Amino acid sequence: MMMMMMRERSPLITSVFAALLLVLLHGLGVNGDNPYRYYTWRITYGDIYPLGVKQQGILINGQFPGPTIDCVTNDNLIISVYNYLNEPFLLSWNGIQQRRNSWQDGVYGTNCPIPPGKNFTYAIQAKDQIGTYFYFPSLALHKAAGGYGSIKVYSRPQIPVPFPPPAGDYVVLTGDWFKRSHRQLKYILDSGHNLPSPDGLIINGRGWNGYTFTVEPGKTYRFRISNVGLTTSVNFRIEGHSMKLIEVEGSHTVQNTYTSLDVHVGQSYSVLVEANQPSKDYYVVVSSRFTSPVLTTTAILHYRNSFTKVSGFPPGGPTTQIDWSINQARSIRRNLTASGPRPNPQGSYHYGEIKPARTIILANSAPNINGKLRYAVNSVSYVSPDTPLKLVDYFKIGGVYSLGSISDKPNYGNGYLATSVMNANYRSFIEVVFQNWENTLQSWHIDGYSFFVVGMDGGGWTQASRLRYNLRDTVARCTVQVYPKSWTAIYVALDNVGMWNIRSEDWARQYLGQQFYLRVYTPSTSFRDELPIPRNALLCGRARGHRTRPF
Template sequence: MGGRRRGILCSGSASSPSAAAALILCCCVAVPLLVSVAEAEDPYRFFTWNVTYGDIWPLGVKQQGILINGMFPGPPIEAVTNDNLIINVHNSLAEPFLLSWNGIQQRRNSWQDGVLGTNCPIPPGRNFTYILQVKDQIGSYFYFPSLAFHKAAGGFGGLRILSRPRIPVPFPPPAADYTILAGDWFKANHTDLKALLDNGQDLPFPDGLVINGRGLGGTSFTVDQGKTYRFRISNVGLTQSFNIRFEGHTMKLVEVEGSHTLQSSYSNLDVHVGQSYSVLLTADQLPRDYHIVVSSRFTSPVIATTAVLRYSNGGAAGPPGPPPGGPTIQIDYSLNQARSIRWNLTASGPRPNPQGSYHYGLITPGRTIRLANSAPVINGKQRYAVNGVSFVPADTPLKVADFYNIPGVFTPGSIPDSPSGGGGYLKTSVMASNFRDFIEIIFENSEDTLQSWHIDGYSFFVVGMDGGQWSPASRAGYNLRDAVARSTVQVYPRSWSAIYVALDNVGMWNVRSENWARQYLGQQFYLRVYSPVNSWRDEYPIPKNALLCGRAAGRRTRPL
């Protein structure tokens, strides 16, 4: 293993004396908050972000978008394993705001998760400094706004974590490292979409797809013939899975949400909502422009958009022919592709370590949880539920209420471990669990739509997925050797997916649908991973700069 690095790295806008002063102030304020939390020899990277509304034209129609430092998508974050990220977010919107970090496992620190169950929103005109450590992680991720329906307005950006120096990476350094943030998009303002959901209606079909905030042909990536490039691909959309393909080229998959994979080659890849993949592409074709195509999966009609893969010596004339077609509604094709993704057991680098062993298949889960999604109508309005419970936010973040022992906010065990079979009901649902337990979770989908599930704070082993109804006999087909570890898993229509999870991260963690309409209308809950030992080895205390709201307003935080 490589030795630890020392140093402080600052990032952010300092284009004027006032901006520079603000950045220096941010550094001076943030360091005392951090020194007791993070290992002093791990470097810091500082970011100062201002969140505003601004005009954007993703599909050729002017919309009100969420900008970060005037950018859409927002500024990229690049870090190295174990770096400390100090991100000072100024909310210049006229409404509360939060950012969350999709796939970043805040070790012992759900205080920084950036969702309504753990954090008080940043009020208009105020700021909050996130103190994150990308502990023992590598890979491709993204951040996004988690409140209201802000995700439909932008505010997302790429987040990559590189391996530490001298840690072998299982492929040569690429000539360049590109990020593709793609997903479905609506021409309606995010407030109008939110109003539809609040009134008990569902979202309409998306108006299109975008790549890095732009529509058809609006984004290009330049390559030199003969060289190999890394593309980090994330589905940052609201509702739709997509398929991506590079005309005339093959992709070699090398990483999925922090796990190096066996390096299989694909002509196209399905990327479901909330998921991130990393591929290598060699510019080994005739020098010209080629289509990069992103198209919806399992929809009728199919919607698509393109970017351009541009050879530097190709003349930049544009792709000469139509975009290549791809798979559309073939579920078996996608299922078999998903099963082909395996963990690279010989690669160095951070990886999940359940109960001190990498051999997750030799550990017997102590608990099986079955989670079934449903779409009940409750009080005359469309809702979505997990095991019959449709989540409603409390007036106080659950993590804050738990810390201060505020009664009446939530009850552990308020969601059952298996489907109830009855109608849906509203509840602030929290599932109780114990630190260091090793559990099996089965996601069951009896609907005709694909589901996508995410667990904050964790990577988990995707040990199985198949069509039909899960039963204990299904375990005979589990992959107990080299299942990929990731933080988001798809569940195909009328199918199931099974995961193993080592509950090694104390906190209050969001388990949610990545279909954002379903998440907003209740298809989520919180997993309370509890340790009776009040020790910083298990969980950090509430940050000194924590915002307090609801029934916790006016209380004082404990200094670090």
Template sequence: MKSNNNVVSSYLILFLATFFFTSVTSEDPYKFFTWKVTYGDIYPLGVKQQGILINGQFPGPQIDTVTNENLIISVFNYLSEPFLISWNGIQHRRNSWQDGVSGTTCPIPPGRNFTYTLQAKDQIGSYFYFPSLGMHKAAGAFGAIRIWSRPGIPVPFPSPSGDITILAGDWFKLGHRRLRRVVESGHNLPFPDGLLINGRGWNGNTFTVDQGRTYRFRISNVGLATSLNFRIQGHRLKLVEVEGSHTLQNTYSSLDIHLGQSYSVLVTADQPVKDYYVVVSTRFTRRVLTTTSILHYSNSRIGVSGPAPPGPTLDIASSVFQARTIRWNLTASGPRPNPQGSYHYGLIKPSRTIMLANSAPYINGKQRYAVNSVSYIAPDTPLKLADYFNIPGVFYVGSIPTSPTGGNNGYLQTAVMGANFHENVEIVFQNWENSVQSWHIDGYSFFVVGFGSGQWTPDSRGRYNLRDTVARCTTQVYPRSWTAVYIALDNVGMWNIRSENWERQYLGQQFYLRVYTPSKSLRDEYPVPKNALLCGRASGRVTRPF
């Protein structure tokens, strides 16, 4: 009889725990999406290419959601090759299973589907999604994500008269398979053939505005290789948000947007009634690529004419100066009603420093890219699954050092760095190359506390902004310079840290950060999804609950 009582008690506890967890998560609404991924003919630069479409669209459908909403996205792969989608900026709280990169998720095989379960937990702002395998990003399948504030949470500017998405990026006429063969053969990608705005080339889009009204433009650099400059002829750009952070509302004539970054600006249609160029051009390239769209004032009968207004090109100093002016709005609410500045990141002393140096070694006679001399190679089994099933031989924690080893030599390794849950860490990105680098950390926002030229040293901390630097998920590192960030490791999982230059990422400039806790609590990390695809050495295994 005593054992029966124990059984009954166990079922009761399990029922109450399940009910509690379900009731908590069910408070937030759900949105359901069905995406069919197919090939299709596209002509972005006037040349027929095979694109990757989502529901027949290039770019893909825009996701509009509200803070804390749950997104159920069923992706059907009708391609002849495996496919994955990653979510650039959505933090996947406690849920790296849904990150959509090869280190955490098995690819969706041809003819199969996978349903992502995401939550925009305590987030607002402008982001995008993209295909993460191979060079698929060079064929499309990317799209915008807009996370709106909940009703009643104040936003630090009046509601604009319209909300306009700009997905800008460089583009190649070569198909994604040929580009992949180029980089795998040990050669660099060619210079891009052009730039696109929302999947179209020169004057391919028209944005209609009413004189006297103000509009929000959300601009993301979804390209593969180049930083961009964005501007609108005759108009000022008032910066209001960077990747989920409301900013001080400084005004600019143009904005540099590096690979993987997203910005929101307010633009007031305060000029005479006519049409104006919306311009995107490459930054820090000797050959400058430019493309345009049209800002059309309603009732305008005067079209654009003459050359598009020029922007900055090779000058680094102006970009650095601009970057220093981008600050957090300490009094504005974020995703919650409390002010953004209520979290005093500058008062928290990091427990350790991780220094990451990029390099471009030749390994086995081929061009590779590396972090701390380690050039990442993907294993046969996603790291997250290998960790979950305790599969030996897939990776080991500590396979990448936490500081540079010196020199330009490199070696191949499935690189995983260890970290503890709730650690506060200082990460320094050190760049000794002559090109601008762009770094992204999945699953997190971090505070960009400082950047400067030359070699970072402990004395560099004296120049940190510990008051109102912006929190974001992607940061640039200027040539022969460093960028330092503070990050609170409050999200358990296996998280990708990578170059946003896709050639560099593909050839090894990435690794995974394993944020670990021995706890097996739903408060810390969700269990493996019931619908998880199992591949590699995890094939045929049985998942287990906590």
């Protein structure tokens, strides 16, 4: 097998190679009209020390966290992944919408895992997107061993951005961490128990004071913060410095200033920080939210001309205050005059003037099924089939799942196991209500989409709750929190054909069944609506022996 170190090739390749490449990329199902970026990634095990204890981590090209993907709106990303683990592996792309192309989503409902010793090349386009996202390993509990990294999608040069270019652009990959291996954590869940409390928090793969961000006095820096942990919401803050929020998962925001920011599991934010304090070192602090005890870790904000180290205790932050977090969430609004990935203002899409054609209410629960703890959506605890659902549809394989296996309203009956798939019509505009009657915070993600968070409040949702919706300038994002014994409502324009995972971002809950797939369907076979199956698609389960397509 030919090995290659990761690199970005120049788009100015020879004409002969370009012609051959266009033929290949057409087979992969990518857009030949926009620039390409090429990556070759080797997935291996390696020793890591996030909390000062040696552990076996999952590395990408020897790195933990993995390489950052820097790209521009509409760029094509050709990522060749070689799996050198002794188990199957998949990468998913949290927040990248995979327009018309759920074939590349990288979850088990759409893709066969990459077998040990084998390769798969993802062909992804950052179509009509800007912002901050991340990739992660989606199988089992691999995420607990690393294998994740940041994705930065920059605006095209001709698109105005509502803030001056920062002096630097820093990634903050943070979240909880366990000293137990991912296999041990999986065993705990398979045995019917919830995960224990995490052992600590990390920032960019390191524990207390293990990472340093260097700044120049008087300059302004962008910090892209993503919670890549398994189960825990966190609060982010920088000692002595305020933060100006500028972007949330692809939406330019009203530029409110915060001293600290809640980041729930799976969420991403961008802030600007001005280095306007006396030159010394300052704590960058991440602490857990809604946990007992409160976990804390720190990194260092270092002024380049500083010789004064941090001292004393890092500044405290909110701990269990729910109202504080709700009020902050409601304060985050969309910048209506700023351009998004296209030159037209974000406010030119008047989502509040569209009447939803359907209301879906999703209630999470924690049933005991066959003597074991499971998690469920509308009483259905998801069970992965032996064949990815997308392949089942394409090859018309029967007996794997049935549409309507999950209701679009909760029945509050006993939990049961099923491969749950909900049907939805392409180009429909829907309302989704996440209802949380449990005493824990939930974090929900929808692959393939960005949605408008129109409302959240305590108690049970009713039709009267719509009177309190923000129908003008709420933020659009792909991951949203639902507070304990509360609800959150979103509007979604179903403009992306495919098989899309709707899941808890609490990875224990996702693994034990709090997820399902939304099949956004059109009878059209036009490539304008959905790209064809990639020629290099891996086939497994009941899809073995089938053929993808000749060209």
